[in-house]
Amino acid sequence: MLPTTTHSADVMVTARHIVSWPRERNSLIPADCWRSAQRVTFRLPAVRRAVPVCRNLARAWLDGQGIDDDDTRYPVLLVISELFTNAVQYSAGRRVTCRIWRSESLLHIEVHDRGGTASVPLMRSAGQSQEYGRGLALVAGSSSRWGRRTEDDDSCTVWAAIPLAAGVPHPMTP
Template structure:
């Protein structure tokens, strides 16, 4: 697949492998998946679920805050810009990276992309935030080819046990 350069210089990687195939056996145990109805109220539920799971895994507070923001932005985009019935999220730890994947059911002809918003615009900066907080992010088709998965890899630290 080709890489598409987006405005503001944010370039997602479309062909990055899923960490689940390459993660260590320890990281394979540190994963979570959930879905919620594609409603605005589900965004806060997704944030709470992510925070609870990452705290359970002993992830540092900065990474917890960043992950909540990324999930919020990706969930919001899936709710607002697709006609999905549900939005799914998967979290996986692999080494010093946290992979967040948010999947929608598609039904839209445009691909998520970062853009520069004007100072007077109320929205449009979400993927710029995702790009700023993550080591890498991108978009790929979901497993059945109808929807899409937007993913982000975030650095994290584990708190001492």
């Protein structure tokens, strides 16, 4: 569950933002990069061009949180890319929602889509010559745990928890 005692931010990204990216970046990212937002939600169109936009927004949130250690940043951005790409590819929905928040020692990521296809995210063993099928294996290898929930309305949430690198200060700590 999301913590209830912290500040949060909700960002709605439109098709206009996607088409005009990166010019639209400043209209979406506050000057403090969500420094006080311990959790953030991005709602983006379910199009491939939204994947790097979501990753860029997540990078700005990491900056605002003071998480600059590559041992944390790289897995977070990789997991977001893989989960968001899967949601765009396999959902019949028009929007994908990405949530990121931190607890004391973990960064939590959830990517939610409206479903609409018979495909359920499953980890596969892709052969060397296969172009696809490695995404969830990368998620599993980059996180301490991950999973998925399918709701009664066919929507799907895939989540992952990534350990914060040692020495990353909690925003509530002086």
